[in-house]
Amino acid sequence: MTEAQLAxxxxxxxxxxxxxxxxxxxEAAHRYMRGLDRLDPVLQRRxxxxxxxxxxxxxxxTADEFVAFCQDFLGTMEATHHLLGQHRIExxxxxASGEAYFQAWHGVRDEGGAVxxxxxxxxxxxxxxxxxxxWRITARLLVTDWVKDDPGSLDFFAANPGAVRGGRRGADPSQSGVRS
Structure with missing residues (x-):
């Protein structure tokens, strides 16, 4: 503590x-994001x-309706990865009120089955x-700033079958106790 602060x-x-x-x-924001990606409704709801x-x-x-919606909607996707950016809190x-930036990747397939x-x-x-x-969220408005939909590829995983992949619904290495 500086002398000026003391004074x-x-x-x-x-x-x-x-x-x-x-x-x-x-931490509430982190629980939310992890709950989305790991398809863990209890964690997301907390x-x-x-x-x-x-x-x-x-x-x-409501929060319960929203969590059920997210878990069902994201559960139709092959994988997701949500990332938090800057977080302003007052x-x-x-x-408190806040604004948190995010980017989210969703592994999906088109009508023809292409990644x-x-x-x-x-x-x-x-x-x-x-x-x-x-501390928990009492109200949330999701504002979408941009969307990008591109052809995807699973070639990396095909070429590297030993690569450890993220999992969902309790099958992620961070949840199963498997550590390197």
């Missing part, structure tokens, strides 16, 4: 609360408070609340 009456406890809140909000509402454009509803007491790489990028505009000491 201004720096509130160390308030700074720690702010940092802990940001950590916990980020990102939201019970009264949360979500509008993703394709559907609007905290006021036990409430496609569907990329979607956008932002989550979120409201958060701390209840019973736990």
């Amino acid at each position: 201004q009456g720096f509130d160390f406890a308030a700074e720690l609360r702010d940092l802990a809140a940001r950590r916990d909000i980020a 990102a939201f408070h019970d009264d949360a509402v979500v509008d993703c454009g394709l559907m609007k509803g 905290i006021v007491g036990d409430s 496609r790489d569907l990329f979607i990028a956008g932002r989550y505009l979120d409201q958060y609340a701390c209840r019973d000491g736990e």
